Amino acid sequence: MAQPMVYGPREGLAQLHWNENYYGPSELAIKAIKESSHKGAYYPDLLVNRLKAMIAERHDLDTQNITISAGSTQALSYLAQVKSRENPIATTQLTWDSHLGYAQNIGGTVIRIDNGDNLEINLKAIESISAKNVSSVSIVNPNNPTGLLLDSNELRASIINMSKNALVIIDEAYNEITNKPDDNSMIDLVRDGYNVAVSRTFSKIYGLAGERIGYIIAQPDVIDAIKNNGSGEFSVSMGGLAGAIASYNDEAFLKFSKSMILEAKEMVYEGIASNGLTALPSETNFIFVNLGDIDANDFRDEMLKMNILIRGKYGDFNQWSRISMGKLEDIQRYIDAIPIALEQLRA
Numbered sequence: 001m002a003q004p005m006v007y008g009p010r011e012g013l014a015q016l017h018w019n020e021n022y023y024g025p026s027e028l029a030i031k032a033i034k035e036s037s038h039k040g041a042y043y044p045d046l047l048v049n050r051l052k053a054m055i056a057e058r059h060d061l062d063t064q065n066i067t068i069s070a071g072s073t074q075a076l077s078y079l080a081q082v083k084s085r086e087n088p089i090a091t092t093q094l095t096w097d098s099h100l101g102y103a104q105n106i107g108g109t110v111i112r113i114d115n116g117d118n119l120e121i122n123l124k125a126i127e128s129i130s131a132k133n134v135s136s137v138s139i140v141n142p143n144n145p146t147g148l149l150l151d152s153n154e155l156r157a158s159i160i161n162m163s164k165n166a167l168v169i170i171d172e173a174y175n176e177i178t179n180k181p182d183d184n185s186m187i188d189l190v191r192d193g194y195n196v197a198v199s200r201t202f203s204k205i206y207g208l209a210g211e212r213i214g215y216i217i218a219q220p221d222v223i224d225a226i227k228n229n230g231s232g233e234f235s236v237s238m239g240g241l242a243g244a245i246a247s248y249n250d251e252a253f254l255k256f257s258k259s260m261i262l263e264a265k266e267m268v269y270e271g272i273a274s275n276g277l278t279a280l281p282s283e284t285n286f287i288f289v290n291l292g293d294i295d296a297n298d299f300r301d302e303m304l305k306m307n308i309l310i311r312g313k314y315g316d317f318n319q320w321s322r323i324s325m326g327k328l329e330d331i332q333r334y335i336d337a338i339p340i341a342l343e344q345l346r347a
């Protein structure tokens, strides 16, 4: 018997572990993806150029400053591999770092700087290591899994210093969700000629994680290095590109999604407080919850028994649990499940 197609989480599961946006894709994106599927026999080179032109126009850049990839992970991974062949890569201890794992797999070294008090990124410590034979510095802002945002003036000043010695890679996967996306972005530093690479993705606020489109903005030599080392812009799909192009300027959809994320975050903050828990202030679509004496893996397992999927622990940060914002009904299920999970684990 033919198996049914499975396009998303199984029926009844509240999937809240990957920071996706379940209000997406936007209607415009869905229409474009459907339309493009009729021309799926053709390679999508013209759409790659079109998306790059749109990004270039918005940020007053040249298309040579941009490369498109299958999710930002792909371009970030190639870049990490290139840089790790030159010298170690410096990053923070608690961060999203899948791409750095690939650099380590080919023999690269990754230096991890401890987070400061309250789990924030220790910029001063990263700055001092950047002068010591590292090829690049990798920072996620706002950071994942903490959701914390760096002060944009401090970050900008620090990048200007660090970029004299190393390529500074800023992952802005969640930039659009912050309070002031333009102020918080470091793309202007690329425009001003600094040795900075900024990554962005259509997987988060745009709600196109399944379509796998992301990009990096950097100086042309960095872009060429990414393309020449494997990405080549040949691994992106026509459907993904069509969806990305159609939703790039869909302000109504982005505004709606952001308002839903904010509403969900308010619900979660209230829900955890009423259960005696605390959390970090998040500028993203996820919240890092301090479970106190409870182990985050045990908490995840209890939640899963109730068909709610959240993240387990990160490294040695045993009592920290990340919850992604989702549809409000799923968030309500998470909130209702907190006291039940806590009671089981404290019994």
Ligand SMILES: Cc1ncc(COP(=O)(O)O)c(C=O)c1O
Binding pocket: 018, 019, 070, 071, 072, 073, 074, 096, 140, 144, 171, 173, 174, 200, 201, 202, 203, 209, 212, 213, 214
């Ligand atoms: C900070 C950060 N960067 C990049 C990614 C990967 O995104 P993409 O789907 O664009 O590969 C994620 C995914 O969770 C992320 O949290």
